[in-house]
Amino acid sequence: MTAGLAARLGAAPARPVDPAVSAFAELLGREAGALAVLFYGSNLRTGSLEGVLDFYVLLPGERESGIWPRVSYREWVHDGTPLRAKIATMTLATFAAAAGGETIDTTIWARFVQPSAPVWQRDAASGEELRKALASAARTAARLAVALEPESGTEEDYWRALFRATYRAELRVEKPGREDSILAANRAHFAGLLPAALEDCGIAFSRLGERLTPQMPAEEKRRVLRWWRKRQRLGKPLNVIRLLKATTTFDGAVRYAAWKVERHTGIALEVTPWRERHPVLAAPGVLWILWRARRSGGETRQGSSAARNQR
16 A cells, blocks of 8 residues: 555544444444444534444454345444444455455445544454555545546546446435535545545556546556446346345334435335335335435325325
8 A cells, every 4th residue: 555545544534533433333343243343424524423323344254255244223322322323244354355346346445435434443453454445445446437537637527427427336315416415525535535546556647737637558447447337237236135135134224214215315205014014015115106206306205195005
């Protein structure tokens, strides 16, 4: 890892992590016998303890096969403050492979080129392995960003193209333009990250003012785009499989999903007892209601008799 990228990854988060979050992370890490715990998402940016905290709990062990991560929901009270968390659990080896683009997954490297905070680690060696994985995520994202976009552009042009492409490849509920809000909220994080990652990849570039001109070799660009097209085709099917798995393993999945949809779209979905008991059967009707509401541009409240008839 080059000094520039190491310095970026070693920088403190823009906003200090609340001690309650660190305590929650330590609890989760020690209970799971983990190597490290990552905190990420909007609560990292805002410092808020409201809503749902997002953690990755990274375990010892070999690279996993099958569908990962395992997702769970947890509530905990710290010094009188109620906390809620969505917890993704996987081995650090699997996380590192995904961050390096060695799997068909797009979510790990696209998510963790964005701000995150290693809030707990078992020991220094575990922390170093996690930093190497985060560096891999930055390199994977940077290579695709410069392969996708024109020969010259600002750093934000490249990151915008990357997030637009990955969001389109995944089954997402965010409103269009989400990539712009990510960049606007995290400008300090992304400023200088692309040049540092490109240097770490060994990709030369020139700079004129704010514009970069990466010199990715033509064969390397073709290789990266072939790699991306495969993941682009498989992104949505993989997301569907993960969602179906989560309905049987994610305690409180329906309530969490309804909260997530309303938060990102403004569309409120009622969590009925039938939907909680039969999330897979309820999913097509809920997706239809969500699609119809987004098409009309309005907010839906599932208290109407028509909505209830669709369960």
